[in-house]
Amino acid sequence: MNILAHLLLTTLLSTTALASPSSNNTTTHYPALTSPLGPVINLGYAAYAGNTTTPTGEANGTVAFFGGIPYAQPPVGELRFRAPQPLDETPASDGKPQVVDARNFGPACLQQPAVVGVGSEDCLLLNVWKPSNASEGDNLPVVGGGFYAGTTQGFPLYPWVTQDQQIVGVSMGYRLSVPGFLATPSLLASGDGNAGLRDQRAALDWVQRNIRSFGGDPQNVAIAGESAGGASVVMQIAAYGGQREVPFRRGTGQSIGFGPMMNDTQNAELFANITQWAGCPSSPESTALACLRTASLGALVSAINHTPLGAVSPTVDAAAGADAFLPDRPSRLIAQGKFASVGFTGGHCSNDGRTFVGGAPEDLQTEEEVASVPFKRWPGVTNETIQEALALYPPPSNASGAEFSSEYDRASIMAGDVIFTCMDWFLAEQMMRKGVQDVYAFQWNAPDPVLLKAAPYEGTMHTSDIYFLFEGTSADNAGFTFTPFNSTELALSQTAIAYWTSFASTGSPSTLRLPGSPEWLAFAPGYGRMVLTEATTATANATGAGTASAWEAFGDAHVERCLFWMREDVTAQTAV
Structure with missing residues (x-):
């Protein structure tokens, strides 16, 4: 779901990537080129001039940016609704291609809602942020954006590379909605289905x-x-049923959201x-x-x-045979261990469910409303399953120690657990069972203050974490604003970025964490997660602690509920 809360895969996401063991490690050295526009990277088949001006307008900053770099042919004309086609990367005969201006995004x-003049079909482009002094051969870890909701402009990796001068950041655009996920029998059978995932x-x-x-290490x-974007991470991990090597070593899935996936009849109606x-x-x-x-x-x-x-989104394309990107629903592939054994960090925002529960507190005041309103999103869930679910979430009470104080709280937790707050636990659990070592979990417990002001009852709502990870970003259909941090927000932002880039670089969030930050323990030994929380100004001044983050064990009730929602007969109804 994107930042507008109800759009599914209609925007972009952020990504960091690690090369597969079979990558070609040979390097061809091309002549160094110069340009009055800025620093130049010569790829042999193309050369790009970047930009070292900081976001505040200062020249010669510590980060060089290269934007709008094509990674596949434009998907227009006969290539519309087809899998991405490779570029011609034949080097120029003299190794000196014409320098292209890549100083901007x-x-x-195209978004949904779509507007002529906002966005383009010719959008299979990526962006690179690198330390200004990084050069070929430095072999820096590759960390980046490209799978976050919105557009790449709204989720700059500049602060990540500024803070950690030992990484290279990458973000990419990919087709969304109808252009990216149109599903027909012939498209699915030919390997052209799930074009947006294939773009990634x-x-x-x-x-x-x-x-x-660019100085990165594939x-x-x-x-x-x-x-x-979290769903994209899951689907990239489970792609091809885990039968192909993957071009990355680790993945981080945040508030994983998708579904219900459409069946053949529904796809035909959409077509x-x-x-x-x-x-x-x-x-x-x-x-x-x-036509x-x-x-x-x-x-x-x-x-x-x-x-x-949200209707036109990833779908099972088993008809493509060995080229099926999603040979089954992700939940089934995960349950069967049919996924790549890569490092994984998964987590969610504390109140993700309040964004997707289907109403405000006044709309959910009775058990009957709890049994109906949240499930409008999941029409395949039977009444029997709903009643079984209600039994796992006790009615609200004013008694001391009661879990829920209102039917709204009860419904919101349930709405989150269906996928957003349980899929991360489920994949981490299956990773652990498969013997993957670098597995971590988290809960984000600091609200986006911009969204909180608009809807105070939503608390730490969906996408709160990306506000802190991307310079106070806030988006509305390809238009972004950035809100300056106060001192405690800045401390949490820097702490979180250090955890995220440490995991991407080393496989552990703790290895390169900021001094004073608590150790982030692995998922398996303590069966728990890091809870990332903003410190109050008074607490920060009194203790010197940058945040109030701490590691905690999973509660038994949460595990029991996630086991229920990820059960085969239940995921068959939610179609995730």
Whole structure:
């Protein structure tokens, strides 16, 4: 889900990546090139001039930025609704290609709601942040953005690379909504389904081939994502049922959100609706797709805007056989151990469920409302399953020690547990059972103050963590604002960035943590998680502690509920 709370995979996410063991480690050295625009990286087939000006306008900063770099052919015309096609990376005959201005971000992918003039189909672009003095051969860990909700502009990795001058950051755009996830029988069978996920993989493969030129190490890449981005991390880990090597070594999934995944009948209904609004016939399928590929941008925008939010999203594409990106639902692949054995950190915001419960406190005051309102999002869940779920969440009480003080609290925790606050635990548990060593968990317990002001009852709502990880970012359909931190917010931001980049670089959040930060223990030995919390000004002044973060064990009730929601018969109904 994106920052607007109800859009699924309609925006971008952030990623760090590690190369697969089979990566080509040979490096071809091309002539050094210069440009009055800024520092130049020569990839042989293309050369890019970057920007070392800081966000505050100071020249010659410690971070060099290179934006809008293509990683695949533009998915337009005949390539619309197809898997990403590789670039021609044949080196220039003299090794001196023309220098391209890469000082700024390229266009974002089309959003939902879509607007002509906001975003572009030609959006398979990535961005690189590197220490200004990093050069080929430094082999710095590759950490970055590219899977977070919104557009890459709204989630800059500048503060990450500024704080840790031993990493390279990468973010990528990928197709969203109808352009990225249109599903028809022929698209799914041909390996063109889940194009948005395949875009992400193509960007990571580009990193493998080219990141050395920026000073990065393709053998040390990690991916991370929030919400739909967290779902992308899970799907990249479970891609191809774990049967292919992955172009990354570690992944961080934050507030993992997706589903319910559409079945064939639902996808057919969506396709008929899309063709209607694009002015195309709905059958035969080959004629419909040919029409859609030649339809105007305005027609495509109309089709996107008349599609239910979140409906066009990743789907099982088992019909593609060995090329199936998602041969089954992610929950089933995880339960069966069919995923890559990479390091994993997973967690969520304390009140993720309040964003998705379906109403405000006044809308959820009775058990009958608790049994209906949150499940409008999950129409496949039977009444029998709902009643079984209610039994796991005791009715509210004013008694001392009661878990819930209102039906709203009860419903919100339930709404979060369906996927957002349980999928991370489930994957960590299955990773542990598979013998993966670097597995960690967290809970984010500091609210986004901008969103909190708008809806105080939501507390530490969905996406609160990315406010702190990305300079106070706040977004609305490809437009972003950044709110300056106060002293305690800045302390938590710097603490969290250090944990995130430490895990991406070393496999442990604690190895490179800031002095004074508590040790982040592994998931398995203590069966617990780090709770990241902002310190009060008084506490910070009195103790000198930067944050109030601390490690805690998982509660038995949370584990029991997650076991229920991740049970095979239940995930068959939620379709995750």
